Amino acid sequence: MKKLKSNFKLILTLVLIVFISFSSCTRDGLELYSEDFLIHDTSDSDPDPDPDSDSDSNAAAEAEDEDTGSYTTCNPEGENATRTSNDLPNPVNVGTIDDRTCYANYKESTIDGLTWGIYNITAGSNNQDAPNTLQPRMERSLPIANVNIGSFVKFNGDFRILEVADNGVFGQSGTYIAQAKGQHTGGGGSPDPAICLYRAHPVYGTGVNADKQVAFDIYAERILERGGSGSGREVVFLKQVDKNEIVSFEMKVGVKEDPNDATKKIHYCNAIIGGEAFNWDIPEAERGTQSKIRYGAYRVRGGRAQIRWANTTHERVQK
Numbered sequence: 001m002k003k004l005k006s007n008f009k010l011i012l013t014l015v016l017i018v019f020i021s022f023s024s025c026t027r028d029g030l031e032l033y034s035e036d037f038l039i040h041d042t043s044d045s046d047p048d049p050d051p052d053s054d055s056d057s058n059a060a061a062e063a064e065d066e067d068t069g070s071y072t073t074c075n076p077e078g079e080n081a082t083r084t085s086n087d088l089p090n091p092v093n094v095g096t097i098d099d100r101t102c103y104a105n106y107k108e109s110t111i112d113g114l115t116w117g118i119y120n121i122t123a124g125s126n127n128q129d130a131p132n133t134l135q136p137r138m139e140r141s142l143p144i145a146n147v148n149i150g151s152f153v154k155f156n157g158d159f160r161i162l163e164v165a166d167n168g169v170f171g172q173s174g175t176y177i178a179q180a181k182g183q184h185t186g187g188g189g190s191p192d193p194a195i196c197l198y199r200a201h202p203v204y205g206t207g208v209n210a211d212k213q214v215a216f217d218i219y220a221e222r223i224l225e226r227g228g229s230g231s232g233r234e235v236v237f238l239k240q241v242d243k244n245e246i247v248s249f250e251m252k253v254g255v256k257e258d259p260n261d262a263t264k265k266i267h268y269c270n271a272i273i274g275g276e277a278f279n280w281d282i283p284e285a286e287r288g289t290q291s292k293i294r295y296g297a298y299r300v301r302g303g304r305a306q307i308r309w310a311n312t313t314h315e316r317v318q319k
């Protein structure tokens with residue numbers, strides 16, 4: 001019996017030695033113990049009881065000023081009598097507030113010495129327009145420029161995207177972070193038509209982050225004709241940004257002479273996102289009568305959207 005016990009101990013020791021040498025070999029050489037392998041293994045055999053916990057190093061990072069977890073569509077502190085009644089006295093962000101959400105009013109956060117404007121909206125929270133008509137939004141509108149040659153409006157800012165709308169259908173999902181608008185001659189479309197909109201779509205993580213928005217694809221939604229909406233627009237992928245990444249943004253909308261024909265003009269909407277230029281000429285330049293810019297958070301057909309803006313400036317040149 002004693003011999004059997006010592007034999008068993010010996011076998012156990014040998015197994016342990018073999019295991020240690022094998023695992024150190026694979027770790028250094030064969031790389032069987034990659035992070036992917038470990039994440040997959042843990043999530044299957046030992047599910048994290050609290051996936052939102054900060055102690056979980058694999059969880060998508062939460063921003064300091066992010067609303068997390070479940071929420072109610074409207075909140076008492078989100079009620080505003082009119083679209084402009086509940087702005088802060090001296091907001092850091094430029095432009096006139098257009099608050100059409102009962103989820104929140106405009107507020108600010110300061111992170112690492114930089115103050116951010118907070119634009120949070122939820123599906124079905126438009127408390128300013130007739131029910132089931134227009135989408136919720138919290139945006140700021142900027143002064144309008146005329147369409148003489150050389151006139152333009154320009155907006156600069158830094159954004160962070162924390163969350164955007166998703167109802168499972170691409171064409172209905174996503175949240176606009178900024179847009180160019182402008183009226184035109186000859187009729188057609190909305191009385192206050194959008195021209196080019198910058199729309200953020202969610203990119204989800206993998207494994208324990210499969211239900212978390214970890215990055216965002218930014219698309220340009222551009223009219224194909226004046227007043228175009230729905231199929232009268234094209235949606236073009238521009239670039240991907242990470243969740244909570246500080247991204248520089250410039251948008252310039254204006255009119256210049258057509259270099260190929262001095263009797264014609266070009267109505268342009270040019271953006272620079274994170275240093276990358278996305279220039280675009282608006283169709284039917286001669287019909288345009290305005291250039292204007294709005295930014296913030298607009299459209300949420302499912303869930304909640306959270307956009308942050310800082311270092312905002314606006315320039316208007318009128319000829």
Ligand code: CA
Binds near residue numbers: 100103
């Ligand atoms: Ca509000």
